[in-house]
Amino acid sequence: MAPFDLPEGDPFGPHNLPYGVFSLPGSEQRTVGVRLGDHVLDAGGAARALGSPHAALLTRPTLNPLLAAGRTTWSQVRSSLTEWVTDPSHHETLAPLLHPLSSVTLHLPFEVADYVDFYASEHHARNAGAIFRPDATDTLLPNWKHLPIGYHGRAGTVVVSGTDVVRPSGQRKAPTDPAPVFGPSTRLDIEAEVGFVVGVPSQQGRPVPLADFRDHVFGLCLLNDWSARDIQAWEYVPLGPFLAKSFATSVSAWVTPLEALDAARVSPPERTHPLLPYLDDTSTDPAGYDLRISVALNGHVISEPPFSTMYWTAAQQLAHMTVNGASLRTGDLYGSGTVSGPAEHQRGSLLELTWNGRDPLELPDGKRTYLEDGDVVTLSAWAPGPDGLRVGLGEVSGRVLAG
Amino acid sequence: MAPFDLPEGDPFGPHNLPYGVFSLPGSEQRTVGVRLGDHVLDAGGAARALGSPHAALLTRPTLNPLLAAGRTTWSQVRSSLTEWVTDPSHHETLAPLLHPLSSVTLHLPFEVADYVDFYASEHHARNAGAIFRPDATDTLLPNWKHLPIGYHGRAGTVVVSGTDVVRPSGQRKAPTDPAPVFGPSTRLDIEAEVGFVVGVPSQQGRPVPLADFRDHVFGLCLLNDWSARDIQAWEYVPLGPFLAKSFATSVSAWVTPLEALDAARVSPPERTHPLLPYLDDTSTDPAGYDLRISVALNGHVISEPPFSTMYWTAAQQLAHMTVNGASLRTGDLYGSGTVSGPAEHQRGSLLELTWNGRDPLELPDGKRTYLEDGDVVTLSAWAPGPDGLRVGLGEVSGRVLAG
Structure with missing residues (x-):
């Protein structure tokens, strides 16, 4: 043709x-x-x-x-x-x-300057809370509805779709273990995310307001934030995830410009808590995006997370990230956080899909709790476009190699 | 002359x-x-x-x-x-x-690739534990003696000595506040640290062993990890510090090559817990450095932290940072974490020096709990050199501007 x-x-x-x-x-x-x-x-x-x-x-x-x-x-x-x-x-x-x-x-389509990862899905945050803090009265932490929680990741290990990912080794310690043990991660997971790519820099000391989002952010890509849950559980208190995430982050080879996604703009979920002025988007244009993500494991779709359900928008994340005066550079990349919808088949991580291994997935090639060597994970997505067309996002795919 | x-x-x-x-x-x-x-x-x-x-x-x-x-x-x-x-x-x-x-x-002497900050002083970690978790049975968290705790910071806001630092604004919420409030940080602090500068890259998937430290790390500089304690307290659970640190990190204009510091090499403190093989430095050459740091506030020395007291060495930090296969790039910078010695006048942060504001410092120009606008903080240091000489480290200085 x-x-x-x-x-x-x-x-x-x-x-x-x-x-x-x-x-x-x-x-x-x-x-x-x-x-x-x-x-x-x-x-x-x-x-x-x-x-x-x-x-x-x-x-x-x-x-x-x-x-x-x-x-x-x-x-x-x-x-x-x-x-x-x-x-x-x-x-x-x-x-x-x-x-x-x-x-x-x-x-890799752009040189990554700083990489930040957020945590913006309420469903994901509540699932994680229910799994890790089963006795808590609220599955959400007190700060979650007041600010988009985020942290810096490793820019140097962002890789393009198609790059193999070596299973990371590290320390883990079950509560019953007397001391930590070392070895390849036994709970290697994915996080289905959307990555936002900053084009225009900002000046140190000058926050970027909500309304300037599209003057700075060029476009978006799909992002798989590979995560070693066993390493994370032992290392993350009190300074957050480090080696559990820093071994690899995969992005799609294609960056979709925001201009191609105008028909996909939607309002984010209703805000249940009043927001401080720098995050208050109730009178702005809709800043959510209706992206329909699909997660496939060895070719079998295991989840279909809807990006439209994200509580915090990319515009709010940008405003938050810079409200302290932190500057932006061309090539800054920030991930939305795991995209999980309200339904079980909309969860964006194996942590949630298998409830930390309790409920294995039944796949044609066997049961899965976490990833096995040789597994191939592929995220794909589309968004509503003009005239009833679909806007395809470039897929992000990666195979797990033995560590 | x-x-x-x-x-x-x-x-x-x-x-x-x-x-x-x-x-x-x-x-x-x-x-x-x-x-x-x-x-x-x-x-x-x-x-x-x-x-x-x-x-x-x-x-x-x-x-x-x-x-x-x-x-x-x-x-x-x-x-x-x-x-x-x-x-x-x-x-x-x-x-x-x-x-x-x-x-x-x-x-700024080098382009910073990724910036990582560690937490390697036992005295600092115990002081922070005593201040923030006064009811805990152990001031150290369970993982602290098993691995060098670290997290990624913002590379794009690393600035050279002499750069003014605008007081960051952000959210804070005292436990008694009904909701978070927004404004300039009221607990702006310093952290006296040493930064290590990576020269030679490594390959993704290939850990860098302890013994290869000096093949990868070129030298060191002084580093002030400006920290907004009020912002940090509200944001840091569960993914660690973010905006509390990302507005600015100052480094000295001079990078001292490790070769200039051979006479300053010392053994780190005795290890009280057995270490996993990749961190076990009991049979390696001494990897600590005897750096005598001085912290001055508006010209008055307020602390003299001894780097030789750091529990985790820079070689251990490098081995840990890469043990999961994370690669190194030329220009990677990693901070030691706040340097605090055992004595009160050896503490490397105002958090510890004033015990979170309880015990103000008495300075010739007034009392200080945390930093005030116009304050100038200067870190300087020297190390024992050959033939009884001193090796000076370039100072790192910065003035706080109103936010």
Whole structure:
């Protein structure tokens, strides 16, 4: 099939156009690409061929220069790309610049500056509370409804979809063990998340208000926050998760610009507690996103978490993250936190899906509590787009190797 | 005084030679410098003038290329610099490349990749435990003696000595408050720490053993981990400190190579608990450092924390940080955690020095519990060097601005 003749309703049609970084076989040269169906368009090549002023921005080994260019440029580039791929008069020019996805290598699309991970699903937080604090009177901690809880993760171990993940080793200690033992994690888990990618930096000492969210955040990707629950349980008091999370975080190879997701904007769940002014979004435009995530283990769908149920929005997370004056850099990445909906089949971690191993999943290839060596986890998602179309998000996939 | 005729016993003599990055007045050009007394030697200029093969490495706007070059190159460069500044035959050549410190601008000496902060002083951990958990049977948490507790901080807000720090705003909630309130922190604190700077990267999935510490870590600096105790108290459960720390972390402008500190190596305190093999340093060379830190508030010394009392060494911290397969990058920075000794005047935070505000410090300019706007905090330090000399560490200083 000719690359421009996509099947009707293809979730990666010209209404989508996510950005990535690719290289051709036998070449070390990385450059910006845009996904169209099951092809990638060499965006810099297209810009040069068609005389665009943005060619230099798109002929780079990472998206960072485009991210840094700001919202006006983001719109101009997207508008040009949309015109190029939809106007048949350009197709002869562009045809040699379209490569089948199966023929290219996809790379980490941007250099990660700081990585922050949030904890924004009320259902996930309540499930975790019920599992780990079964005797507590409230499954939510007292601060949870007042601020989006978050922490910094390791930017240097963010990897692109398709990268194998080595099972981490570390210390664990069951309450009944006399001393900690060392070895490969026996409770390796996933967390299905959405990652937000910062484009425009901010100045140290200057908070970014809720209303400026779209001036700073370029787009989003799917994110799997691999987690070793046994390591986490022993190490996390009092300074939070460290080695339980820092061995790998996988992101999709495609960053979907927020502009492609306008039709997916929804109001977040009703706020049950009054919010301080810097977090109060009751009079702002809807800042939630209706993303329908699917979690597959070895090809079998085990969960379908709805992102629309997240209590805290990405705009609130950005406002919170900077309210103390912390600055943003181009390439900052922040994860939403595990996406879990209210229903059992909407839980975004094996911790919740198996209730910490008590209720194994029955899969065609056997029972699962936590991940086994060789397991492949794939997150995919789509969002409502214009004219009844779906906007596909790039999948994030990873295989567990023995540690 | 001629720059090469240092006073006898100058702590920044030719036995020291810490590295930094400077620019001359009116110039945007940053380049590598080496401190000699109260002057900076243009290291790249010297290398070019004297025909060194390392000139390119030293003519860069950050130390990162030198950091990445590895231990053999680190030794060669240091050895050349030592020869140049001690051999009078080179002094005429070098004289124009020496600039008074007062005439140059010092910059953040390296690009920070990931920033991790540890919690390695037993005295600090016990003081914090006694203050925050007065009813606990043990002031130490159960995991503390088994692993070096750490967490990731914000790399993008690491600033060089001399940078003003804006008092952060955030949420706080006293147990008696019905709801959180928002405003500038009322308990802004310091943490006197030592920062370790990683040069040589490691591969994801491959732990770095204790014995390889000096193949990866280039040197150290002083570090002030500014902390908002009121923000921290409300936000930190269950994922650790976030906004309480992320607004600013100050480091000295000079990175002291580990090679300059050989005479300061000491054994860490006796281990009271058996250690897992990857942390067991009982049969390794001494990995502690005898650094004598001084904390001054508005010019008055308020504490003298001894780094030699730290329970966990930097080598153990590196082994722990990577034991799960997390990779290292050039420019990774990790803080030791607050350095507190056993005596009251050896505590490295106002939290401990004032016992959370209960016992104000009496200073010539008034009482202090936590920091006030306009306060200037300066950490300085020295270590025993060869032949009875002292090795000075670059100071880290910062002034608090109203938020």
